[in-house]
Amino acid sequence: MKYKNGDRTMIFEITEEMLQKIQDWDSCKPVDVSGAKFAYTFVPTGLGLVIEVQCDICKGVLNLTEDW
Numbered sequence: 001m002k003y004k005n006g007d008r009t010m011i012f013e014i015t016e017e018m019l020q021k022i023q024d025w026d027s028c029k030p031v032d033v034s035g036a037k038f039a040y041t042f043v044p045t046g047l048g049l050v051i052e053v054q055c056d057i058c059k060g061v062l063n064l065t066e067d068w
């Protein structure tokens, strides 16, 4: 996944562990045929990278930030 930050392009990976965490957290059925239902937000901060996932169906937000 690529993230544009000014003129720098940063690449973030969603790990297997994160996917597992997301699956455990949300069990909504995707409404769209592509199966896409999550919006990922990457926010670089002074403390590190904040990663949030929002479910398009129930609008729940999961914070995946690790290693703070």
Ligand SMILES: [Zn+2]
Pocket (backbone or CB within 6 Å): 026, 027, 028, 055, 056, 057, 058, 059, 060
């Ligand atoms: Zn959901």
